[in-house]
Amino acid sequence: xxxxxxxxxxxxxxxxxxxxxxxxxxxxxxxxxxxxxxxxxxxxxxxxxxxxxxxxxxxxxxxxxxxxxxxxxxxxxxxxxxxxxxxxxxxxxxxxxxxxxxxxxxxxxxxxxxxxxxxxxxxxxxxxxxxxxxxxxxxxxxxxxxxxxxxxxxxxxxxxxxxxxxxxxxxxxxxxxxxxxxxxxxxxxxxxxxxxxxxxxxxxxxxxxxxxxxxxxxxxxxxxxxxxxxxxxxxxxxxxxxx
Amino acid sequence: xxxxxxxxxxxxxxxxxxxxxxxxxxxxxxxxxxxxxxxxxxxxxxxxxxxxxxxxxxxxxxxxxxxxxxxxxxxxxxxxxxxxxxxxxxxxxxxxxxxxxxxxxxxxxxxxxxxxxxxxxxxxxxxxxxxxxxxxxxxxxxxxxxxxxxxxxxxxxxxxxxxxxxxxxxxxxxxxxxxxxxxxxxxxxxxxxxxxxxxxxxxxxxxxxxxxxxxxxxxxxxxxxxxxxxxxxxxxxxxxxxxxxxxxxxxxxxxxxxxxxxxxxxxxxxxxxxxxxxxxxxxxxxxxxxxxxxxxxxxxxxxxxxxxxxxx
Numbered sequence: 154x155x156x157x158x159x160x161x162x163x164x165x166x167x168x169x170x171x172x173x174x175x176x177x178x179x180x181x182x183x184x185x186x187x188x189x190x191x192x193x194x195x196x197x198x199x200x201x202x203x204x205x206x207x208x209x210x211x212x213x214x215x216x217x218x219x220x221x222x223x224x225x226x227x228x229x230x231x232x233x234x235x236x237x238x239x240x241x242x243x244x245x246x247x248x249x250x251x252x253x254x255x256x257x258x259x260x261x262x263x264x265x266x267x268x269x270x271x272x273x274x275x276x277x278x279x280x281x282x283x284x285x286x287x288x289x290x291x292x293x294x295x296x297x298x299x300x301x302x303x304x305x306x307x308x309x310x311x312x313x314x315x316x317x318x319x320x321x322x323x324x325x326x327x328x329x330x331x332x333x334x335x336x337x338x339x340x341x342x343x344x345x346x347x348x349x350x351x352x353x354x355x356x357x358x359x360x361x362x363x364x365x366x367x368x369x370x371x372x373x374x375x376x377x378x379x380x381x382x383x384x385x386x387x388x389x390x391x392x393x394x395x396x
Numbered sequence: 397x398x399x400x401x402x403x404x405x406x407x408x409x410x411x412x413x414x415x416x417x418x419x420x421x422x423x424x425x426x427x428x429x430x431x432x433x434x435x436x437x438x439x440x441x442x443x444x445x446x447x448x449x450x451x452x453x454x455x456x457x458x459x460x461x462x463x464x465x466x467x468x469x470x471x472x473x474x475x476x477x478x479x480x481x482x483x484x485x486x487x488x489x490x491x492x493x494x495x496x497x498x499x500x501x502x503x504x505x506x507x508x509x510x511x512x513x514x515x516x517x518x519x520x521x522x523x524x525x526x527x528x529x530x531x532x533x534x535x536x537x538x539x540x541x542x543x544x545x546x547x548x549x550x551x552x553x554x555x556x557x558x559x560x561x562x563x564x565x566x567x568x569x570x571x572x573x574x575x576x577x578x579x580x581x582x583x584x585x586x587x588x589x590x591x592x593x594x595x596x597x598x599x600x601x602x603x604x605x606x607x608x609x610x611x612x613x614x615x616x617x618x619x620x621x622x623x624x625x626x627x628x629x630x631x632x633x634x635x636x637x638x639x640x641x642x643x644x645x646x647x648x649x650x651x652x653x654x655x656x657x658x659x660x661x662x663x664x665x666x667x668x669x670x671x672x673x674x675x676x677x678x679x680x681x682x683x684x685x686x687x688x689x690x691x692x693x694x695x696x697x698x699x700x701x702x703x704x705x706x707x708x
Contacts, residue, residue: 161498165484165491172486241480245543248444249499250472389447393407 154254162251162259163266166233170267176228180267183225184275187217192282204291211283211295212359215304216348218276222268222309223316223341230264230320231337234391235330244392253386257321261382264317269310276305303364311371316340318378325386397422397551397582398443402452405438412438415452416607420599422550423580425573427587427597429698434604436586437479440553443584444476456551472500475544479555479586481536485529489520489539492528493546500547507546514542518572534565541572552576555586570596594694608701616697628690629666629673631659634683644676660690 170176191214199207237243246256280296287295297305320337327333347367351358358364398420405413413435420426428436441447443454445467454461456470483492490511497507515521518538523531528539537557544552557573558566573596576583587593593600594613601610609616633641637654645652648669651662659677663669666689677684 158499161495165487165495168491169484169486240482240485241478242482242484244446244478244480245476245482245496245540246499247446248471248474248476248478249496250468250501251499252468392441392446 154252154258156258158251158255159259159262162246162256163262166260166263167267170229170232170263173232176232176267179228180225180271184218184221184271185278187221188275188278188282191217191279192286195283196286199287199290202290207287207290208295209359211287212300212304213348213351214283215276215279215301216344216351216358218272218279219304219309219312220341220344220348221275222272222313223344224338225268225271226264226313226316227320227334227337227340229267230260230317231324231330231333233260233264233324234321235324235327235333238391239330247388247392253388254383257325257382257386260321261314261317264320265314268317269313272309272313273305276309300359300361300364303361303368307368308364308371311368311375312344314375315371315378318375318382322378322382322385325382325391397424398426398454398456398584400443400452400454403439403442403449403454404451405435405442405447406450411605413442413603414606416603417452418601418607418610420582420584422582424598425577425583425585425596427585427593427600428603429587429590429593429600430603431588431702436603437555439603440476440555440584440586444474444553445470472547473550475547475549475552477537477540477544477552477554477557479559481540483528483531483536483539483543485527487528488525489515489528489531490524492539493543496543497546502547510546510548511542514545517575518542519568532565534561534568537561537565537569538572541569545576549581551582551584553584553586556588557585558587558589558592566592590695590698600694602698602701604702608704609697613694617694627663627666629661629663629670630688630690631661631673631677632685632687633657633659633677634685637682638680640680641677641682644680645673648672648676657685 195207195210202210234243237246280301284294284296316337319340320333323336324330324333327336347356347358350356356363398418401417403413403416404411416435416439428439430436438447442449443456443461445461449462457473459466459470459473461467461470484495487495493511493515494507497511502510511524512521515524518541520535520538520542523535528536531539541554541557544554554573558569561569570592573583573585577596585593585597597613599610599612600616602608602616634657636657637659641659642652642654645659645661649661649663653660661673663673670687670689674684674687
């Protein structure tokens with residue numbers, strides 16, 4: 154596999170994405186909104202909470218960005234293949250001397266990097282605003298700590314990667330772009346489930362070893378998904394069965 | 397350059413391409429003529445390694461179309477103008493070509509030179525920074541042709557390149573194909589435009605799921621004539637044809653039509669029979685301006701063969 158080929162495809166998709174205003178707005182506005190809204194709410198609600206209660210609440214909020222990463226990658230990832238098919242541009246692309254893996258990796262990079270930048274930026278702002286809001290109550294800056302570093306620097310990119318790959322698989326299999334987006338959005342479910350489980354105290358998301366187990370599981374899933382996406386990418390079906 | 401043997405493609409129970417065998421030589425313009433659904437696009441897709449064959453063999457420049465290892469080599473050698481242009485509507489004309497040039501490993505200098513060269517040849521250089529989505533159909537088709545040529549392929553596949561174009565754009569595209577022909581590029585042209593095939597192609601294959609006939613346009617016309625068909629002698633008179641002239645001609649042919657001062661006489665062998673036609677007209681007092689042999693047109697051949705072959 155030649156990475157340069159994948160990068161050419163990704164660079165072209167970045168150029169195309171820059172023209173999709175609604176996608177750019179959602180990449181900028183939603184992470185920013187969460188970064189401002191949650192610390193503001195905590196600023197008010199937190200006045201009635203003890204420092205011990207606040208410390209329990211805060212780690213789970215970063216999971217919003219894990220969920221958000223999956224959410225934001227769906228339209229881009231669905232667009233990468235389904236969008237090419239809608240624009241009828243997949244046939245000339247497939248006729249170039251490029252392998253399926255190179256195309257899929259390029260599409261994956263294009264769907265991975267913009268939401269990653271958005272959620273990393275958003276989560277950095279979130280931690281900054283949250284520190285400013287809670288410093289008075291806690292007496293110290295809560296973020297960053299080792300757990301938040303694991304969530305932001307490991308769990309979030311791996312979760313996003315999983316979502317992107319699932320979306321690429323779905324968008325190369327379904328015959329309709331909207332169906333692709335709806336099915337692709339389901340990739341958020343595991344992370345919503347984790348967040349809910351954390352809130353219900355079924356899992357402690359503030360525990361480093363729990364986070365590392367989730368990270369390890371995601372690494373395995375991501376590697377498997379790459380092979381599945383390559384194996385399920387059927388250029389022939391895409392060309393002959395899509396309407 | 398292209399060689400197929402019993403090439404077949406089935407989609408479930410439906411046979412799209414059935415047992416097709418042909419050769420295309422290097423530097424040749426080969427036209428694939430056939431009605432909609434005849435299997436032209438499927439054949440091109442198989443030859444471009446986009447879809448697999450069900451059975452049979454196909455080789456491009458010696459490489460095996462069915463072999464995974466050869467697939468990338470073949471795709472590097474060929475350029476494809478698909479039936480849907482498939483441009484990136486959000487990118488400029490220049491960026492569309494630049495992207496494909498990079499994918500085909502065109503070195504920077506050559507890529508830039510080719511982009512300028514082909515856009516200039518197709519009259520699009522001034523529009524190089526315009527977004528492709530704003531282009532007319534004709535301009536998009538020209539851009540798709542430039543895209544297929546960006547890496548200077550040895551073999552160019554064109555799938556209905558003038559379909560849905562206005563006459564002026566279609567002519568520009570046809571003229572450009574003729575320019576490419578002068579450069580001795582091998583071109584495989586899918587079309588159902590008979591006039592286009594006749595004007596551009598060195599040889600033609602008539603496909604209707606099965607390959608019904610191949611040959612030069614002249615060979616195909618001749619084959620129809622010798623196979624019981626007729627050809628036409630067109631005589632222009634200086635005056636309207638008189639009853640005497642028509643009566644004289646009807647002794648030679650059962651099918652004589654007149655339109656103003658133009659007479660059309662259907663004959664088996666005009667080269668041999670034209671002397672008798674001229675004599676009959678002169679004897680009846682007619683004055684001849686010109687005599688030409690129209691022959692069976694490619695259209696006649698096409699319609700006859702497709703009908704016989706169970707046309708769709």
